[in-house]
Amino acid sequence: MSILIKNGTVVTAKETKRANVFIEGERITAVGPAVSAPAGATVIDATGTYVIPGGIDAHTHLDMPFGGTMSSDDFETGTRAAAFGGTTSIVDFAIQARGTKMREALDVWMAKAQGRATIDYGLHMIVTDLAGAGLEDMDEMVREGVASFKLFMAYPNVLMVDDGTIFKALSQTAKNGALICMHAENGSVIDVIVARAVAEGKKAPIYHALTRPPRAEAEAVHRAIAMAEIAGVPVYIVHLSSEDALNEVREARDRGLPAFAETCPQYLLLSIDDLARPGFEGAKYVFTPPLRPKEHQPKLWDGLKTDNLQVVSTDHCPFCFEDQKILGKDDFTKIPNGGPGIENRLHLIYHHGVNAGKISLNRFVEITSTTPARIFGMYPRKGEIAPGSDADIVIWDPEAVHTLSAKTHHMRVDYSMFEGFEIKGNARTVISRGEVIVDKGQFFGKSGRGQYIKRAARGGAWK
Ligand SMILES: [Zn+2]
Known part of the structure; x- marks a missing residue:
């Protein structure tokens, strides 16, 4: 299973750039403007969106x-x-x-x-x-x-x-x-x-x-x-x-x-x-x-x-x-x-x-x-868009306007602390370890697919 996210703007903590992102299996394997999809890859067009780490x-x-x-x-x-x-x-x-x-x-x-x-x-x-x-x-x-x-x-x-x-x-x-x-x-x-x-x-x-x-x-x-x-x-x-x-x-x-x-x-x-x-x-x-x-x-x-x-x-x-x-x-x-x-x-x-x-x-x-x-000892496996990192990626639509409400949220609770808040910007597609789990308001992830993250103790990653 491989996915190419193309035409998006990749945003990380350090930089903002036009780049395609290629995912093979659970990992990101290539990021760059000329990265293309081999035959058989799923292609996601991210035109007009930000491609950010999950x-x-x-x-x-x-x-x-x-x-x-x-x-x-x-x-x-x-x-x-x-x-x-x-x-x-x-x-x-x-x-x-x-x-x-x-x-x-x-x-x-x-x-x-x-x-x-x-x-x-x-x-x-x-x-x-x-x-x-x-x-x-x-x-x-x-x-x-x-x-x-x-x-x-x-x-x-x-x-x-x-x-x-x-x-x-x-x-x-x-x-x-x-x-x-x-x-x-x-x-x-x-x-x-x-x-x-x-x-x-x-x-x-x-x-x-x-x-x-x-x-x-x-x-x-x-x-x-x-x-x-x-x-x-x-x-x-x-x-x-x-x-x-x-x-x-x-x-x-x-x-x-x-x-x-x-x-x-x-x-x-x-x-x-x-x-x-x-x-x-x-x-x-x-x-x-x-x-x-x-x-x-x-x-x-x-x-x-x-x-x-x-x-x-x-x-x-x-x-x-x-x-x-x-x-x-x-x-x-x-x-x-x-x-x-x-x-x-x-x-x-x-x-x-x-x-x-x-x-x-x-x-x-x-x-x-x-x-x-x-x-918390997960970097660069998590929190980054780079070759080698887990393919945890959000395709963020900066133009999507929506209103937060208990009527539409997915949390199992009968109220929202932010009821009626109008928001511009939403996750359009969510990818977790190479798998599309949310797309345009629909959930595709299976219960139990989440994995325990064995986190690393401190080793020079501070600051
Ligand atoms: Zn607490």
Whole structure:
């Protein structure tokens, strides 16, 4: 099976050029203006489109338990929705249960993905317990291709670990080359503020944001980076949401530290005003860290432009409004934390970033594909259009106008956080390892065709 994509404009993180792309089997074998198709090859005419590396969403939660329920997309529905939006790889999170080995969590999450995923997937490991053989467990995970670990500075008694545990994990990555990802919010302080609010009867969704101030995020980002600096290793801040937190990352990077951070479309485009919507509707926007006042949005866009933020991921963690978000109807602390986004990341960043003149086309590719591939040990197999790379390619139609809506999206959730957003630009054809899985709004990928990505630990790919 071979495919020639011709007459398109190839856009990578580095360059924009007229070139044809030839795919043999699962790999790209030639890129250039004169590359032609041998007899029998499928030819895709990409006139008027951009040919970009498939999107990589480095932060998703499919089939994830939370607060007595499960995120509503599993690996089948979630990866299919991702593909419709031009994402061809995800990195999801396995969660170590306290007192158990990470291997058990890895097995559980592999079983969730295998036979269901329609695109390729890697896994991070969420560390909740480093007692016993935890550090050796981390090394074992790295050998399995789990080259990154996430630790929580929030959610005391559930996921939060103390600074000593964080420091031990960071120090271990100096030896095994893994990357520590931090959920940075001061959970202990937040829990006190939350308890006060609840005692005062403040239980509407808006209090989810009002009890998690930006300074609680900034403080934790500062502390995480300081601990990484002491350990002499890089650190990656997940879902950075505020100007306060961004300033901490910038200060560290200005000093030359390998501090990295991602943000998500919701922080760039939504605000605390959405949490204040009438009735219980604000619950649709309850996730952590919370949405911030509008003034933070342009700062985050600036961060993406200046490379103080390197990645846009989604933190996709959907819960249906009707039967899941409702669990917190009388108390915001019981609203499942998370929102849907896996399908719309490229749409939103392309339209509000590239079309709006905030970032270049190449930067769009860099923050949605190439840099996540580099940081998470998949480059140049993923995130690149070059001979030898996996043929994960999106043929992006810059003229396609569409409106985001729960009525038409493919995520298994009954609302859209971006309902009614008009977007110019869409994935017309999506190719995953040489196979057309989406074409003009139709899905052709088989469930279970997605493969586990064994990711590489750090080896000079930083920056
Ligand atoms: Zn998350």
